[in-house]
Amino acid sequence: MTNKTVYLILTLLLTLSVVFWIWMFQSPQSSNSDLQSPETALQSADTVSGALGSATEDHNSASEPASPDHAASNSPERADTDNNIQYADEEILEITMYRGQGCQCCVRWADYLEENGFKVTDALVDDLIEVKVERQVPSELASCHTAVIDGYVVEGHVPSDEIRKLVEEQPDAIGISVPGMPVGSPGMEGMISESYSVILFDEAGNWRVYARY
Secondary structure: OOHHHHHHHHHHHHHHHHHHHHHHHHHHHHHHHHOOOHHHHHHHHHHHHHHHHHHHHHHHHHHOOOOHHHHHHOOHHHHHHHHHOOOOOOOOEEEEEEEOOOOHHHHHHHHHHHHOOEEEEEEEOOOHHHHHHHOOOOHHHOOOEEEEEOOEEEEEOOOHHHHHHHHHHOOOOOEEEEOOOOOOOOOOOOOOOOOOEEEEEOOOOOEEEEEEO
Protein backbone atom coordinates (compact mmCIF):
# COMPACT_ATOMS: atom_id res chain seq x y z
CA MET A 1 0.00 0.00 0.00
CA THR A 2 1.45 3.32 -1.04
CA ASN A 3 1.76 6.38 1.14
CA LYS A 4 -0.81 8.17 -1.01
CA THR A 5 -3.37 5.46 -0.36
CA VAL A 6 -2.76 5.57 3.41
CA TYR A 7 -3.09 9.32 3.39
CA LEU A 8 -6.45 9.15 1.58
CA ILE A 9 -7.77 6.55 3.99
CA LEU A 10 -6.75 8.63 7.03
CA THR A 11 -8.29 11.74 5.50
CA LEU A 12 -11.54 9.88 4.84
CA LEU A 13 -11.67 8.51 8.41
CA LEU A 14 -10.98 11.95 9.84
CA THR A 15 -13.72 13.47 7.72
CA LEU A 16 -16.20 10.80 8.81
CA SER A 17 -15.26 11.34 12.44
CA VAL A 18 -15.81 15.09 12.17
CA VAL A 19 -19.16 14.60 10.48
CA PHE A 20 -20.19 12.07 13.14
CA TRP A 21 -19.38 14.37 16.06
CA ILE A 22 -21.06 17.34 14.38
CA TRP A 23 -24.19 15.24 13.97
CA MET A 24 -24.00 14.06 17.60
CA PHE A 25 -23.83 17.62 18.95
CA GLN A 26 -26.58 18.97 16.73
CA SER A 27 -29.05 16.09 17.31
CA PRO A 28 -29.53 16.58 21.12
CA GLN A 29 -29.96 20.32 20.61
CA SER A 30 -32.59 19.70 17.97
CA SER A 31 -34.30 17.10 20.17
CA ASN A 32 -34.18 19.38 23.23
CA SER A 33 -35.74 22.22 21.32
CA ASP A 34 -38.81 20.03 20.75
CA LEU A 35 -39.04 19.01 24.43
CA GLN A 36 -40.32 20.99 27.42
CA SER A 37 -38.75 21.24 30.84
CA PRO A 38 -40.66 19.48 33.67
CA GLU A 39 -41.74 22.85 35.06
CA THR A 40 -43.03 24.02 31.69
CA ALA A 41 -44.84 20.74 31.15
CA LEU A 42 -46.56 20.97 34.55
CA GLN A 43 -47.60 24.56 33.89
CA SER A 44 -49.05 23.59 30.55
CA ALA A 45 -50.90 20.66 32.10
CA ASP A 46 -52.33 22.89 34.84
CA THR A 47 -53.46 25.44 32.29
CA VAL A 48 -55.20 22.81 30.21
CA SER A 49 -56.76 21.17 33.29
CA GLY A 50 -58.02 24.53 34.56
CA ALA A 51 -59.50 25.41 31.23
CA LEU A 52 -61.25 22.06 30.99
CA GLY A 53 -62.56 22.36 34.57
CA SER A 54 -63.88 25.87 33.95
CA ALA A 55 -65.56 24.78 30.77
CA THR A 56 -67.15 21.80 32.55
CA GLU A 57 -68.45 23.97 35.40
CA ASP A 58 -69.89 26.48 32.95
CA HIS A 59 -71.57 23.68 31.04
CA ASN A 60 -73.02 22.12 34.21
CA SER A 61 -74.27 25.50 35.48
CA ALA A 62 -75.98 26.19 32.20
CA SER A 63 -77.46 22.71 31.73
CA GLU A 64 -78.57 21.86 35.30
CA PRO A 65 -81.78 23.48 36.61
CA ALA A 66 -81.47 25.67 39.71
CA SER A 67 -82.43 23.96 42.98
CA PRO A 68 -85.65 25.15 44.66
CA ASP A 69 -83.71 26.57 47.62
CA HIS A 70 -81.37 28.49 45.31
CA ALA A 71 -84.25 29.78 43.24
CA ALA A 72 -86.17 30.80 46.32
CA SER A 73 -83.22 32.72 47.76
CA ASN A 74 -82.90 34.75 44.56
CA SER A 75 -86.61 35.44 44.27
CA PRO A 76 -87.51 39.07 45.11
CA GLU A 77 -91.09 38.03 45.83
CA ARG A 78 -89.98 35.40 48.38
CA ALA A 79 -87.62 37.80 50.16
CA ASP A 80 -90.28 40.48 50.33
CA THR A 81 -92.80 37.99 51.71
CA ASP A 82 -90.43 36.79 54.42
CA ASN A 83 -89.69 40.34 55.53
CA ASN A 84 -93.27 41.56 55.66
CA ILE A 85 -95.20 38.59 57.07
CA GLN A 86 -94.83 37.93 60.80
CA TYR A 87 -96.64 35.59 63.12
CA ALA A 88 -98.54 34.11 60.17
CA ASP A 89 -99.36 30.98 62.17
CA GLU A 90 -100.22 32.83 65.40
CA GLU A 91 -103.13 35.09 66.22
CA ILE A 92 -102.23 38.57 67.38
CA LEU A 93 -103.64 38.80 70.91
CA GLU A 94 -104.66 42.02 72.63
CA ILE A 95 -103.65 42.50 76.25
CA THR A 96 -103.95 45.44 78.66
CA MET A 97 -101.15 46.06 81.13
CA TYR A 98 -101.74 48.11 84.30
CA ARG A 99 -98.63 49.62 85.88
CA GLY A 100 -97.41 52.49 87.97
CA GLN A 101 -95.46 55.49 86.73
CA GLY A 102 -91.73 54.86 86.22
CA CYS A 103 -91.78 51.06 86.02
CA GLN A 104 -89.22 50.45 83.29
CA CYS A 105 -89.20 46.66 83.59
CA CYS A 106 -92.95 46.77 82.93
CA VAL A 107 -92.27 48.69 79.72
CA ARG A 108 -89.63 46.13 78.70
CA TRP A 109 -92.12 43.31 79.30
CA ALA A 110 -94.67 45.08 77.11
CA ASP A 111 -92.04 45.54 74.38
CA TYR A 112 -91.21 41.84 74.64
CA LEU A 113 -94.86 40.93 74.11
CA GLU A 114 -95.11 43.27 71.12
CA GLU A 115 -92.09 41.52 69.60
CA ASN A 116 -93.83 38.19 70.08
CA GLY A 117 -97.10 38.99 68.35
CA PHE A 118 -99.16 40.78 71.02
CA LYS A 119 -100.85 44.15 70.89
CA VAL A 120 -100.30 45.78 74.28
CA THR A 121 -102.32 48.62 75.77
CA ASP A 122 -100.18 50.35 78.39
CA ALA A 123 -102.47 51.69 81.14
CA LEU A 124 -100.89 53.91 83.82
CA VAL A 125 -102.74 53.84 87.15
CA ASP A 126 -102.28 55.74 90.41
CA ASP A 127 -103.19 52.80 92.64
CA LEU A 128 -101.95 49.46 91.34
CA ILE A 129 -102.89 47.66 94.55
CA GLU A 130 -106.52 48.52 93.92
CA VAL A 131 -106.29 46.85 90.53
CA LYS A 132 -104.77 43.72 92.08
CA VAL A 133 -107.47 43.52 94.74
CA GLU A 134 -110.18 43.98 92.17
CA ARG A 135 -108.66 41.23 90.02
CA GLN A 136 -108.26 38.88 93.04
CA VAL A 137 -104.49 38.60 92.82
CA PRO A 138 -103.13 37.04 96.04
CA SER A 139 -100.47 39.18 97.70
CA GLU A 140 -98.08 36.19 97.66
CA LEU A 141 -98.28 36.11 93.85
CA ALA A 142 -98.05 39.85 93.26
CA SER A 143 -95.55 41.50 90.96
CA CYS A 144 -94.84 44.97 89.54
CA HIS A 145 -97.67 45.00 86.96
CA THR A 146 -101.02 43.33 86.34
CA ALA A 147 -102.31 42.54 82.88
CA VAL A 148 -105.66 41.29 81.62
CA ILE A 149 -106.32 39.24 78.50
CA ASP A 150 -109.51 37.48 77.45
CA GLY A 151 -110.85 37.76 81.00
CA TYR A 152 -107.74 36.23 82.58
CA VAL A 153 -105.20 37.94 84.84
CA VAL A 154 -101.53 37.82 83.86
CA GLU A 155 -99.48 38.95 86.85
CA GLY A 156 -95.85 39.90 86.45
CA HIS A 157 -93.19 38.90 83.93
CA VAL A 158 -94.97 35.90 82.39
CA PRO A 159 -93.47 34.44 79.16
CA SER A 160 -95.56 34.92 76.01
CA ASP A 161 -95.88 31.16 75.40
CA GLU A 162 -97.67 30.67 78.70
CA ILE A 163 -100.08 33.51 77.94
CA ARG A 164 -100.99 31.93 74.62
CA LYS A 165 -101.35 28.57 76.34
CA LEU A 166 -103.70 30.13 78.92
CA VAL A 167 -105.92 31.64 76.22
CA GLU A 168 -105.99 28.42 74.22
CA GLU A 169 -106.71 26.08 77.14
CA GLN A 170 -109.25 28.35 78.88
CA PRO A 171 -108.78 26.78 82.35
CA ASP A 172 -111.19 27.38 85.22
CA ALA A 173 -108.95 29.91 86.94
CA ILE A 174 -108.39 33.61 87.62
CA GLY A 175 -105.11 33.66 85.79
CA ILE A 176 -101.39 33.04 85.96
CA SER A 177 -98.52 34.75 87.73
CA VAL A 178 -94.74 34.95 87.96
CA PRO A 179 -94.43 36.15 91.57
CA GLY A 180 -91.91 38.87 92.31
CA MET A 181 -89.43 39.99 89.67
CA PRO A 182 -87.05 37.06 88.94
CA VAL A 183 -83.91 37.96 87.00
CA GLY A 184 -83.93 36.34 83.58
CA SER A 185 -87.69 36.46 83.10
CA PRO A 186 -89.04 38.48 80.12
CA GLY A 187 -88.37 42.17 80.75
CA MET A 188 -85.97 41.34 83.59
CA GLU A 189 -83.02 40.16 81.51
CA GLY A 190 -79.62 40.40 83.22
CA MET A 191 -76.19 38.83 83.51
CA ILE A 192 -77.68 35.80 85.27
CA SER A 193 -80.97 33.93 85.06
CA GLU A 194 -82.92 32.67 88.05
CA SER A 195 -85.17 29.66 87.99
CA TYR A 196 -88.83 30.58 88.37
CA SER A 197 -92.30 29.12 88.02
CA VAL A 198 -95.51 30.28 86.38
CA ILE A 199 -98.37 29.75 88.86
CA LEU A 200 -102.01 29.12 87.90
CA PHE A 201 -104.44 30.30 90.58
CA ASP A 202 -108.23 30.19 90.95
CA GLU A 203 -111.01 31.80 93.01
CA ALA A 204 -110.92 29.04 95.63
CA GLY A 205 -107.37 29.96 96.54
CA ASN A 206 -105.81 26.97 94.84
CA TRP A 207 -102.43 27.31 93.18
CA ARG A 208 -100.48 24.98 90.97
CA VAL A 209 -97.35 25.19 88.85
CA TYR A 210 -98.33 25.93 85.26
CA ALA A 211 -94.75 25.98 83.86
CA ARG A 212 -91.16 26.04 85.08
CA TYR A 213 -88.25 28.11 83.75
